[in-house]
Amino acid sequence: MTISNFIKRGVEISRNMKIRNLAPIDYQRKVLKKLVRKAGATAFGTHYNYKQILKSEDLIQQFQASVPIFDYDSIHDQWWHRTLKEEANICWPGKIKYFALSSGTSGAPSKHIPITTDLIRSHRRGSLRLVTSLPNYKVPTSLYSKGIMLLGGSTALEHKGGYYVGDLSGITAKQVPFWFRPFYKPGVKIAAEKDWESRITKIAENARNWDIGIIGGIPSWIQLLMERIIEFHQVDTIHDIWPNLEIFVSGGIRFEPYRKSFDRLCNRPLKVMDTYLASEGYVSIQRYPDADGMTMMLNNGVFFEFIPFTEENFDDNGKLIGKPQALTIKDVEEGVDYAIVMSTNAGIWRYLLGDTVQFVNKAKSEIIITGRTQHFLSICGEHLSVLNMTDAIKMVSDELEIDVLEFTVSGIEHENFFAHKWYIGCDQPVDKLLFRAKLDAALEELNADYATERTAVLKDIIVEIIPTDIFYKWHAKQGKMGGQNKFPRVMKKDKFAEWEAFVKTISQDKADKVTG
Numbered sequence: 479m480t481i482s483n484f485i486k487r488g489v490e491i492s493r494n495m496k497i498r499n500l501a502p503i504d505y506q507r508k509v510l511k512k513l514v515r516k517a518g519a520t521a522f523g524t525h526y527n528y529k530q531i532l533k534s535e536d537l538i539q540q541f542q543a544s545v546p547i548f549d550y551d552s553i554h555d556q557w558w559h560r561t562l563k564e565e566a567n568i569c570w571p572g573k574i575k576y577f578a579l580s581s582g583t584s585g586a587p588s589k590h591i592p593i594t595t596d597l598i599r600s601h602r603r604g605s606l607r608l609v610t611s612l613p614n615y616k617v618p619t620s621l622y623s624k625g626i627m628l629l630g631g632s633t634a635l636e637h638k639g640g641y642y643v644g645d646l647s648g649i650t651a652k653q654v655p656f657w658f659r660p661f662y663k664p665g666v667k668i669a670a671e672k673d674w675e676s677r678i679t680k681i682a683e684n685a686r687n688w689d690i691g692i693i694g695g696i697p698s699w700i701q702l703l704m705e706r707i708i709e710f711h712q713v714d715t716i717h718d719i720w721p722n723l724e725i726f727v728s729g730g731i732r733f734e735p736y737r738k739s740f741d742r743l744c745n746r747p748l749k750v751m752d753t754y755l756a757s758e759g760y761v762s763i764q765r766y767p768d769a770d771g772m773t774m775m776l777n778n779g780v781f782f783e784f785i786p787f788t789e790e791n792f793d794d795n796g797k798l799i800g801k802p803q804a805l806t807i808k809d810v811e812e813g814v815d816y817a818i819v820m821s822t823n824a825g826i827w828r829y830l831l832g833d834t835v836q837f838v839n840k841a842k843s844e845i846i847i848t849g850r851t852q853h854f855l856s857i858c859g860e861h862l863s864v865l866n867m868t869d870a871i872k873m874v875s876d877e878l879e880i881d882v883l884e885f886t887v888s889g890i891e892h893e894n895f896f897a898h899k900w901y902i903g904c905d906q907p908v909d910k911l912l913f914r915a916k917l918d919a920a921l922e923e924l925n926a927d928y929a930t931e932r933t934a935v936l937k938d939i940i941v942e943i944i945p946t947d948i949f950y951k952w953h954a955k956q957g958k959m960g961g962q963n964k965f966p967r968v969m970k971k972d973k974f975a976e977w978e979a980f981v982k983t984i985s986q987d988k989a990d991k992v993t994g
Contacts, residue, residue, distance in 0.1 A: 501808075502774075502776050503807055506538075506777075506782065506806060506807055507538060508777065509779065509781050510821065511537055513779075513781060513823060514532055515532060516570075516823070519567065520569055520570060520571060521560075521567060522568060522569040522827060526545050542804060545827055547798065547801070547804065548827065548829050549797075549798070549830045550589050550829075553826075557569050557825075558825075561574045562577070562641075564641065569592070570594055570823070573640065573641070574594060574824075575593075575640075575641050576592075576593040576635075576641060576643075576644075577641060577642070578593050578644070578645065578646040579591075580757040591646075591824075591826075592826065593824060594825065597779065597822060597823050597824040598649075600760055600779035600780070600822075601760055603778055603779075604755065604775055608751065614765060614767065615724075615725065615749045617724050620691075620722070621691040621724055621725070623691075624689050624692065625662075625688045626658075626661045626690070626693075627664065627692070628647070628662065628669075629681075629693070629694070630645060630646075630648065630669075631644065631645020631648045632644065632648050632670060632671060632677070633648040633669040634672050635648060646755075646757045648669075663688050674954075678702070679710075681706075682703075682709075682710040683710065685719050685720070686711065686719060690722070691720075691722045691723060691725065693723060693726055693748075694726070695729065696728075697726075698964075701883070702950070704716045705743065707719055708743065714745070715744050716744055717744055723744075725748065726740070727751045728750055729754070729755055732847070732865075732868050733752060735868060735872050738875075738876075739881045739883060749767060751763065751767075752764040752771075756831060756833070758820055759779070759780040761774060761775065761818070762774045762775060769839075769844060770838040770842075770846075771844035771846040772846070773842060776807065779823040780822045781820070782806075782818060782820060783804035783819035783820075783828070784804065784810050784818060785802050785803075785804050785817045785819060786802070786805075787816060787851065794857075795970075796832075796850070796853075796854070797851075798830060804819050804828075807843065810837050811837065812836070812837045812838060812839070814836060814837070815834045815848050815849075815863065816834060816835055816836070817830060817832075817833070817851050818830075818833050818835060832850055834847070834848045834849045834851060848863045849864030850864065854968060855887060855889055855968050857889030858896050858934070858935045858936050860927050860930075861925065861928070862925055862928055866924050867885070867921075868967075869924055870920035871885055871902075873916075875904075877916060878908060878912070881906065882902055883904075883946050883949075884949040885901060885903060885967065886900075886901050886974075886977065888968065888969045888970070888974035895935045896936050897936065897937055897938040897939060897940055898940070899940045899942070899974075900940065900942065902944070903944060903946035903948070904944075904946065905945055908943055910941050913943065914940070917939065918932070942981075944985070948980075951980075952965070955980065
C-alpha cells in the first residue's frame with residue numbers, strides 16, 4: 479500500500495468508525511480528570527492538592543476553587559521559570575525539552591511556552607482531524623497524493639543546553655511523523671533556513687519541482703509567497719505552477735479580507751479551512767466549508783474555560799479584575815465575547831490565553847475568534863473588537879472595490895476629547911476622506927456603543943492610507959518576518975508613537991529617492 483493510499487484508507491476508517499458521542503461537558507470532564515491525575519505528583523499538583531481534587535464529587539468545581547487563574551507573567555514567575563532552569567516535574571511530569579517563543583502581536587519580549595511530547599501528540603491528532611475533514615470539502619481523491627506546503631517559522635531551533643527554543647511551527651515540523659514526510663514541503667532543509675527572504679526565495683526557485691495540493695499558513699505570508707512564486711516564474715497565477723492546488727489551511731487571523739487578493743492570484747478560488755492553533759494548544763478547526771465557525775477540540779488534551787469579556791472582568795489594558803467566575807463549555811452563550819482559559823498536557827494550568835472568541839453555534843461547539851484581550855479599542859466606552867474592525871474594513875473595501883490587507887488603529891487625544899487614528903495598507907488609488915466616511919459609517923452600523931460615542935466624546939476618526947509594504951518593513955524591523963507573526967490591529971500609545979515615527983521615516987526616504 480502506498481503512503482497516499484494509506485492516508486486515504488485512514489480517512490475512510492476514521493469517518494466510518496462508531497465514535498461514542500458524549501455531551502461536550504462530559505468530554506471536557508474526562509480531559510480534566512486525565513490532566514489532573516497525570517500531574518498529581520508534580521510540584522504544581524502537590525501544591526494545589528490534585529490528589530484531593532480527584533476525590534471530589536464535582537471535579538471541575540473543586541479544580542476551579544483550588545487553582546487560581548494565571549496570565550503568562552504570574553505562571554512564569556511562580557512556576558515556569560523553574561522549568562527553564564531545567565528542573566523536572568514542575569507543572570508536568572519530566573523535563574521540558576522544547577519551548578515555543580511567542581510574543582503574540584504585542585511586541586513584548588518573547589514568552590517561553592512549554593511544549594511537551596504529550597502536547598505535540600495532541601497537535602498531531604488535531605492535524606489528523608483536519609485531514610479527515612477533507613472529504614467534507616469535496617476534494618478529488620487524487621489530492622491525498624499531493625504535496626502539502628506549510629509556511630511557518632524556521633525549523634532551526636536554538637539549543638539552550640538542556641532544551642531547545644524556537645517557533646511552534648518549527649518545533650512541530652521537526653516532529654513530523656514518518657508517513658507525512660514525503661508530502662511535507664518545502665522539506666526540512668529549506669524549512670530550517672532562518673532568514674525569511676532566503677527561505678521564500680528558495681521556495682520560489684523550487685516551486686516547479688513540487689506538486690502542491692494543500693497550502694497552509696497565515697494569509698498575509700502565504701499571499702506574499704504566492705506573489706513571489708508568480709513573479710519568479712513569470713506566470714499569471716499560482717495554478718500555472720501548482721495546477722492541483724485545492725485547499726488553503728488558514729491560521730491565526732480572519733481570512734475574509736484576503737479573499738479577493740487570493741482570488742486574483744489563482745485561476746479558481748481555493749477552498750479555505752480555518753484553524754485555530756495556539757502555541758499553548760490546538761483549539762479548533764473548521765470541519766465543513768459552510769460551517770458557521772470552527773469546531774472546538776474538546777477531547778484533545780485541553781480543558782477550556784471561558785470568562786465573559788466585560789468591563790467588570792477586564793480593565794482597559796485587558797488585565798483580569800479580581801476573581802471572576804470562569805464558565806465551562808456547558809454554560810456559555812452564543813454571541814458573547816469570552817476570554818479563553820486553558821489547562822493542557824504541557825503543564826499549562828488555568829492560563830489566560832489572551833484571545834477572545836464567540837460561540838456562533840453552541841450545539842456544535844463552533845467558535846470564531848473576535849480579538850485579543852489587550853487588542854480592543856475602548857478609550858471612551860466604544861468597545862470595538864478586532865472582529866468589528868475587520869468586518870468594517872471588509873465592508874468598505876468591498877464597496878470601493880479595493881484590497882486592504884493590513885491595518886492598525888490607536889485611540890488618541892483630540893481637541894480635549896478623543897479620536898481614532900487608522901493606518902490602512904492599500905496599494906490602489908483611493909480617496910482617504912471617502913474611505914474615512916465609509917469606515918465611520920460601517921463601524922456605527924456594526925457597533926451601537928461606537929455609534930453612541932461618536933455623538934459624544936469620540937469626536938473624529940483619522941485615516942491615513944499607506945503602501946502595504948510599510949507594514950512588512952515594520953515586521954522586518956521587529957525581527958518578525960514570516961512564521962506565526964501577525965500585525966497588531968490595535969496599538970497602545972507608546973508603540974503607536976514608535977510606529978508613526980517609523981512610517982514617517984519610510985515615507986520621507988521614499989520622497990527623498992523621488993526628488994533625488
